[in-house]
Amino acid sequence: MFYTTDTNQHGLKHDPFKAIVAPRPIGWIGTKGRDGSLNLSPYSFFNIVSDQPKLVMFSSSGRKHSLKNAEETGVFTASLASRHLAEQVNASSAAVEYGVSEFELSGLTAKMAVTVDAPFVAEAYTALECRVTEIINPKGLDGEASDSFMVLGEVTGIHISETILRDGRIDMSLAKPIARMGYMDYADGGTDVFQMSRPAVARG
Numbered sequence: 004m005f006y007t008t009d010t011n012q013h014g015l016k017h018d019p020f021k022a023i024v025a026p027r028p029i030g031w032i033g034t035k036g037r038d039g040s041l042n043l044s045p046y047s048f049f050n051i052v053s054d055q056p057k058l059v060m061f062s063s064s065g066r067k068h069s070l071k072n073a074e075e076t077g078v079f080t081a082s083l084a085s086r087h088l089a090e091q092v093n094a095s096s097a098a099v100e101y102g103v104s105e106f107e108l109s110g111l112t113a114k115m116a117v118t119v120d121a122p123f124v125a126e127a128y129t130a131l132e133c134r135v136t137e138i139i140n141p142k143g144l145d146g147e148a149s150d151s152f153m154v155l156g157e158v159t160g161i162h163i164s165e166t167i168l169r170d171g172r173i174d175m176s177l178a179k180p181i182a183r184m185g186y187m188d189y190a191d192g193g194t195d196v197f198q199m200s201r202p203a204v205a206r207g
Contacts, residue, residue, distance in 0.1 A: 009179050021047075026192070029084035029183055030061045031092060033113070034072030034131075035084045036102070041113050041122050042068045043095045044083055047183035048151070057158035059131060060175040062151050068101050073154050077135045078119035082127035086179035086191045091126075100189025106142075107161045132160035150155040 006013045013019060021027075030049030034042045048062035059203045060079060065068040073079045084092045095105040106113040107120070108175075112125035116132040123130035133156030141147045177192030 004052075005076075006070060012117075014105070014163045017186060019182060019185070021183075023092050025184045026182030026190050027184075029083040029092065030059070031095070031124060031127065032061055033044045033080040033082060033124065034069050034078075035076060035121050036068075036072050037075050038102065040102040041071055041104045041106055043109070043111070043113075043122070043124065044069050045096050051083070052155060058136065058155055059133060059140050060153055060155045062153045064151050066152070070152050070154060071090060071101075072121075073135055074138060076120065078116075078121045079133050079135070079154070079156060080116055080119070080121045081131040081133065082124035083129040083178065084181050085128055086181055088124070088126060088170040091188065092181065116160060123162065127162075129166045129173070131158045132162075145153035194203050 004013070011018065027047040030046045032044055032046055036042065044067065046061040047062070050060060051062050052058040061069070061081070069079065091109040091111055093108040095111075097105070097108060099105065099108065101145065103199060105111070106122065106124070113122040114125040115122055118132045119134060121132070123132070130131055136155050136157050138154070139153040141153060142148055163173065167173055169177070176193045176196045179191055182190045182192055184190050
């Protein structure tokens with residue numbers, strides 16, 4: 004099958020776009036409001052952007068609480084969404100009123116970061132502390148702004164639980180990060196971990 008996105012006439016029950024761009028890592032974004040309230044929300048529009056400097060981004064569809072707090076405070080955290088916390092990740096996605104703590108709602112422990120004034124999930128295997136570098140409202144081909152806001156942040160601190168370290172590396176079969184697969188589907192990234200080395204190219 005083939006269809007063009009200007010009409011989006013795919014003939015399926017559900018739009019397949021996000022299922023095609025999969026698996027998508029989940030950024031479990033922690034922020035603190037100016038009023039002192041704590042916020043936690045999972046974003047599957049999340050990824051690493053650069054290694055030097057260490058930059059990550061999450062994208063908010065619409066002006067959600069994480070975006071508001073990151074805009075106003077200039078900081079956020081990203082905790083690892085892993086299989087042992089999958090139910091809590093899902094619970095923290097509830098659309099609650101501003102000021103309601105998803106940490107409490109999900110039965111999680113909020114721990115304050117070291118380098119930024121934002122909370123992260125104490126039970127998570129890893130967490131990134133980030134300072135906002137820029138916020139972008141992407142445009143389409145017609146030049147019109149989208150309904151999404153991309154928040155980029157430089158990582159200023161990294162937490163890693165030693166329980167997932169083996170031989171000087173994070174053992175992904177232990178960390179078991181979960182990923183969004185589209186629709187209501189998720190994947191457990193630790194169930195079938197395998198290694199491949201990049202091919203060596205002979206130079207003439």
